[in-house]
Amino acid sequence: MKFDLIKKDKYSNARLGLIETAHGNIETPIFMPVGTLGTVKAVHNHELINDTLAQIILSNTYHLYLRPGLDIIRNAGGIHKFIGWNRPLLTDSGGYQVYSLSNSRKITEKGVKFQSHIDGSYHFFTPEYAIDIQRVIGADIIMAFDECTPYPCEYKYAEKSMHMTHRWLKRCLNRFKQTKNIYGHNQSFFPIVQGSIYKDLRKISAEKIARFEAEGNAIGGLSVGEPHEIMYEMSDIVCSILPYDKPRYLMGVGTPSNLLENIALGVDMFDCVMPTRNARNGMLFTSEGVINIKNRKWSSDNSLLDENGTSFVDKLYTKSYVRHLFVTNEILGKQIATLHNIRFYLWLMEKTREHLKKGDFTSWKNKMIKKLNNKI
Numbered sequence: 302m303k304f305d306l307i308k309k310d311k312y313s314n315a316r317l318g319l320i321e322t323a324h325g326n327i328e329t330p331i332f333m334p335v336g337t338l339g340t341v342k343a344v345h346n347h348e349l350i351n352d353t354l355a356q357i358i359l360s361n362t363y364h365l366y367l368r369p370g371l372d373i374i375r376n377a378g379g380i381h382k383f384i385g386w387n388r389p390l391l392t393d394s395g396g397y398q399v400y401s402l403s404n405s406r407k408i409t410e411k412g413v414k415f416q417s418h419i420d421g422s423y424h425f426f427t428p429e430y431a432i433d434i435q436r437v438i439g440a441d442i443i444m445a446f447d448e449c450t451p452y453p454c455e456y457k458y459a460e461k462s463m464h465m466t467h468r469w470l471k472r473c474l475n476r477f478k479q480t481k482n483i484y485g486h487n488q489s490f491f492p493i494v495q496g497s498i499y500k501d502l503r504k505i506s507a508e509k510i511a512r513f514e515a516e517g518n519a520i521g522g523l524s525v526g527e528p529h530e531i532m533y534e535m536s537d538i539v540c541s542i543l544p545y546d547k548p549r550y551l552m553g554v555g556t557p558s559n560l561l562e563n564i565a566l567g568v569d570m571f572d573c574v575m576p577t578r579n580a581r582n583g584m585l586f587t588s589e590g591v592i593n594i595k596n597r598k599w600s601s602d603n604s605l606l607d608e609n610g611t612s613f614v615d616k617l618y619t620k621s622y623v624r625h626l627f628v629t630n631e632i633l634g635k636q637i638a639t640l641h642n643i644r645f646y647l648w649l650m651e652k653t654r655e656h657l658k659k660g661d662f663t664s665w666k667n668k669m670i671k672k673l674n675n676k677i
Contacts, residue, residue: 379438390442
């Protein structure tokens with residue numbers, strides 16, 4: 302992987318960049334639609350490529366390990382061939398499931414014992430095994446195995462967890478260096494900064510991660526319930542320490558305004574289930590604010606779904622029709638809303654890059670954020 306920093310904003314820490322991978326280039330800042338099980342829910346790959354203009358997607362190591370399983374992925378020739386995706390792909394290590402499946406897992410220094418949500422069977426993930434699994438999956442960018450702490454989190458637990466994450470990182474990196482890619486393309490390894498909401502811990506973790514000199518670095522443990530102001534404070538601290546010439550990936554974030562604010566702090570990459578999950582519940586993100594398409598007020602509104610939208614669905618369907626689809630629980634409604642939201646997020650990244658090139662990103666961002674948080 303190669304990362305070129307093209308331009309730095311004069312009035313913020315935002316950056317314009319380009320990541321080169323074996324499966325194509327990624328213009329940054331970028332948002333990665335989430336395809337946990339090898340699919341962005343309700344969206345065909347040709348729609349991702351040709352309509353939303355997605356450059357990279359994210360899948361999840363833990364879930365792919367359970368289903369379809371490593372043998373099936375290996376026999377297919379890796380995740381790209383298995384799902385028919387010929388662009389860059391990133392896999393989370395399963396560290397988020399340490400947080401999200403806290404009621405059905407046990408953490409020790411050696412690793413994490415998970416109980417499957419599918420059949421109740423037990424599975425033990427070590428840092429080494431997380432790397433082995435990601436080698437079999439074959440994503441372009443793979444992540445360190447870490448513990449994502451909850452919010453709120455006591456200082457002593459956050460500190461203990463952070464140090465364990467650092468020890469796990471050494472084990473991950475050793476395994477990564479000891480193993481080779483299986484399918485003939487290079488894989489890049491990203492460590493993850495932890496430390497919960499504590500400034501000193503975030504500083505310690507960022508300094509530790511920076512010393513590993515990885516090809517890119519991630520910020521984890523945010524967007525787990527903490528106020529947005531704290532998220533921004535933690536991002537600012539970490540971005541000021543992580544290597545300037547390597548991409549920075551903020552995991553699991555966020556709302557459109559979260560993306561813009563964190564870009565201004567120096568973040569390059571994002572992923573989040575929000576645009577897809579919220580779409581399936583009738584929430585549409587637009588350049589003028591947020592629409593709940595299930596509200597009665599849209600029942601007779603025959604205006605286009607989004608006058609300013611750039612997905613084909615925005616100019617083909619009306620608000621009244623899409624509301625009808627949601628009220629009658631038709632699958633098409635969820636598909637339309639999902640395409641709209643993903644395209645909007647990626648349009649927002651395109652406009653961000655455009656304004657970074659022009660040199661007026663900060664003034665544009667401040668105007669956009671005022672509108673993005675409106676409820677229409």
